[in-house]
Amino acid sequence: MSSVRSRRTHPSRSAPHDTPHGAPPAGPRTGATAPGLTSRHFLLLLAATFATFGSATPMLSVVPLWAEHGGSGHGGAGATTAVHMATTVATQIVTGRILRRLPAPRVLCVGALLIGLPTLGYPVTAALPWTVAVSAVRGVGFGLVTVAGSALAARLAGPGQRGRAVGWYGVAVGLPAAALVPLAVWAVAEFGFVPVFWASAVLGTLAAPLGVAVLAGHQPSRVRLPAPDPVPGAPQAGTGPGDTASTPASRSGHVPVRRLPVRLLAVPVLLLLAPVCALGSLMSFLPLALAPHAAPAALLTLSAALTAGRWAAGEWSDRRGGTGRFMAPCAALCALGTGAFALVGGGGTAAGGAVAPGTGAAVVAALAFGLAMGALQNDTLVAMFHRAGPEHHGTVSAAWNMTFDSGYGAGALLTGAIAQVFSLSLSAAFGVLAVLIVATLPVAAALQLPRSSHQG
Numbered sequence: 001m002s003s004v005r006s007r008r009t010h011p012s013r014s015a016p017h018d019t020p021h022g023a024p025p026a027g028p029r030t031g032a033t034a035p036g037l038t039s040r041h042f043l044l045l046l047a048a049t050f051a052t053f054g055s056a057t058p059m060l061s062v063v064p065l066w067a068e069h070g071g072s073g074h075g076g077a078g079a080t081t082a083v084h085m086a087t088t089v090a091t092q093i094v095t096g097r098i099l100r101r102l103p104a105p106r107v108l109c110v111g112a113l114l115i116g117l118p119t120l121g122y123p124v125t126a127a128l129p130w131t132v133a134v135s136a137v138r139g140v141g142f143g144l145v146t147v148a149g150s151a152l153a154a155r156l157a158g159p160g161q162r163g164r165a166v167g168w169y170g171v172a173v174g175l176p177a178a179a180l181v182p183l184a185v186w187a188v189a190e191f192g193f194v195p196v197f198w199a200s201a202v203l204g205t206l207a208a209p210l211g212v213a214v215l216a217g218h219q220p221s222r223v224r225l226p227a228p229d230p231v232p233g234a235p236q237a238g239t240g241p242g243d244t245a246s247t248p249a250s251r252s253g254h255v256p257v258r259r260l261p262v263r264l265l266a267v268p269v270l271l272l273l274a275p276v277c278a279l280g281s282l283m284s285f286l287p288l289a290l291a292p293h294a295a296p297a298a299l300l301t302l303s304a305a306l307t308a309g310r311w312a313a314g315e316w317s318d319r320r321g322g323t324g325r326f327m328a329p330c331a332a333l334c335a336l337g338t339g340a341f342a343l344v345g346g347g348g349t350a351a352g353g354a355v356a357p358g359t360g361a362a363v364v365a366a367l368a369f370g371l372a373m374g375a376l377q378n379d380t381l382v383a384m385f386h387r388a389g390p391e392h393h394g395t396v397s398a399a400w401n402m403t404f405d406s407g408y409g410a411g412a413l414l415t416g417a418i419a420q421v422f423s424l425s426l427s428a429a430f431g432v433l434a435v436l437i438v439a440t441l442p443v444a445a446a447l448q449l450p451r452s453s454h455q456g
Contacts (some may be wrong), residue, residue, distance in 0.1 A: 037168060041214055042156040045149065046172040048210035052112045052145045054176035055204030056138070058184035058196075059119065060084070061299065063135060064284045064412070065185070066193055070126025074288070074426070078416020081284045083132045084139040085409025089402050091143025098144070099151060107148040108211035114141025116204020123194045141204075146401060152214055170314070170378070174307030181303050182296035185287050263447070264387045265396065268380035269403050270444045271327045274437040275334035276404050277411030279373055281433055282341060284412040289341070289426040290362055298362040305370025306377075313378035327383065328441060330376040335437035337369025342431035377404070 063084075064077035072079075098107060114137060121134040153169045187196050282302065287295045313326065344361040384396045411433065418429040 037156075039156065042153075042168075044210055044214045045152050045156060046168060048108060048112065048207045048214060049145075049149050049169065049172040050176055051203050051207030051210060052108075052115055052149070053173050054180050055112075055119070055200045055207065056115050056142050056145075057177045058180045059138070059200055060283050061181050061287055062184050062188060062193070062196055062200075063122070063131065065188060065287055066122060066126055067128060067131050068288060069193070070128065070131065072126075072128040072131075073420050074285070074416040075420035076128045076131075076416070077288070078284060078412040078414070079128070080131055080135045081280060081412035082409040084135040084142070085280070085405045085412075087136045087139030088143040088146070088405045088409075091140045092147050092401055092405070095144055095147040099148060103215070104148045104152050104155075105211050105214045107144050108152065108214065109208045111141040111144030111148060112204050112207035112211055114138065115145065116141075116201045116207070119197050119201040119204065122197050143405075146405075156214075170310045171307060174303065174310065174374075177303035178300065178307055179303075181283070182300035185299060186296045189292055265384050265399055266447050267444050268327060268384050268387075269399065270440055270447065271331045272376060272380045272400075272403055273407045274433070274440045275331055275338075275373055275376055276407030277414065278334060278338040278369070278430075278433045278437060280408035280411030281415040281430065282338070282369070283408075285415055285426050285429075286341075286362075289430070290344075294359040294362045297359045298366040301363045302366035302370040305367050306374040309371040309374025309376075310378045311374075312371075313375035314382070326375055326379050328444060330372040330379065331437060331444075332441060333372035334369055334376065335434050335441075337365050337372060338430055338437060339434035340365035340368065342427045342434060 060081055063080045067077045067080050068074070070076075095107070118134050118137045118141075121137075122131065124130060150169070184196050184200075187199075283299070286298055286302075289295075290298055341362070344365055381396075381400050384400055388396045415426065415429040415433070418424055418432055419426050
């Protein structure tokens, strides 16, 4: 259900889908700095982000319910999320090229419309092929929004503001999940699917003019790439033209793609992937696995905890340092949270309509998983940026976002397949994912770089 996460910008290029970490602003060599976090442009971006994610995120929990309503079973329910995320990742791969030709605000507008308007297609029929097709179109819009929005965030925040950008942009991404996912699930039970689909369509459509308004009247500025963080063993920016060249900031904010040793990113990616699979599973199937009174409370807690964990980890890394230190502990706590859901789940349709255990147990499990997952999102992203150096920000962002979105979809698909093909409960499927997270921990430890080669 995703997934959140300014970064320092490469000359004529910006970075992407979830910003990290901050320091005192570095002044430009010539011209003015980017507008900044308190500018009208950045506030409009936050508003557009809230509206687009407010349209997209609740559907990651509602559409699987719609597929089950149409008789598709757990496998079909998981397929709707998997296809949505597959087209999201496929679109993210080519959006960098699109941004070289079109302004990022225009791409953000098109993405918002592709998220919002197709939602009106769901009520036509709950048949699985049609539902999957609509989800695929909305995934294209989501891919455009995630890349264009984060590129704009990186540009508008200006140099040296990565921590604050990750906090506020992450809040704009996470608040819709915290507020609207449980509300949408509750509204489906109270009022039916159609009003919820209409509300999602309206919210996504309203985001389009907000996206267009970002950067309206703003002239591109000449921005200096700030000095890199001192990370032992990581590529460092020097004084050559490729590191500190002063060039006009690109209006499009496209993402550079450069070669980078895979080993630098292997541990963060590995530690992120399995917990993200669990997140996609929980966001898609908690409404089916828990009793009706427990599901909205668990989803509210999970979504709020994700945002809080992400923000807190960003603040900690800015103020205390030690980026990457909490990746493995957070992954382990995600395994415990997922395992807890394997114990408290089993109500609703997953157990023939039996009443699940109390709301309190589900809320505690959601709180533990959400805080750990949010911190893991931030810590893996920032660690990857630190290890790679500023010249690889585009590559790192692409790797992180594709890991997150593909894992989210794979988790939903895997859970549905396990439950349907092997005739197991959703609780058992959650248990399998918990074991998968635990299995990655020793592998990540074996791949871990020597401490002298990275920060944290």
